[in-house]
Amino acid sequence: MTDVTQPDAPADLFDPLGVDWTPVSPRLASARLIVTAIWMGPLLLAGVALAALTQVAWLWSFPALVLALVVWITVLVPRQVRAMRYAERADDLLVRRGIMFRQLVVVPYGRMQYVDVTAGPLARKLGIASVQLHTASPATTATIDGLPPQEAARLRDRLASRGEARLAGL
Known part of the structure; x- marks a missing residue:
């Protein structure tokens, strides 16, 4: 009888091992x-x-x-809001949200088409912005709300450059 359990499998489906999550702004x-x-x-x-x-x-x-x-x-x-987090990995971006109904979105950098940064009047007054990633499939767009503007700009530039680098290899 062989053991079919995998010792390297993550303990939680929504919290992969070795991922450093970044929270959104309160x-x-x-x-x-x-x-x-x-x-x-x-x-x-x-x-x-x-x-x-x-x-x-x-x-x-x-x-x-x-x-x-x-x-x-x-x-x-x-x-x-405390449950909302994101993480940048070498090949993809993870976006996690939800308390009762959890959601984990994984967007490979090579699948991204463009990145939007938005902030309405209230968001600007509170010093937050949103980053939205668009892919070829509308079902896999991911949004990270509640980022400080500097972090939103940094993330936009980093994701755009990583996306271009991954697309160049295709």
Whole structure:
């Protein structure tokens, strides 16, 4: 009887051995919470105003539901941001995210077509940017949100040069 287990197999599917993960900026959580407040604040105020003006008791369930959702998002978003990480390896880029539903995206440098760096007004105010990698397959595009602008520029340049080097060999 032979042992079919592999001693070099990673202990966790989403945490390969020997990978140094780089976390995203915690300011991403602030950006997402501000967007939540912008959307949920008016809903909460409208629900409270409607319930108070009509004096119908069951209408208070709507603002209570919105408030419960805001509390849930406030607890969940920082945990989600802490779970987001990326790693550069010799031949590919790894992007990991998720708490309950985990995702690990592996993008070989030779498959990259171009790299985008974006930052909206709120992201610029908070000092963060996003890097998006595009490949020939739309299913394998990877996005890294919440990077400091200097890191986003460094990563963009490094990924572009690595992608060109890998494509030159084809």
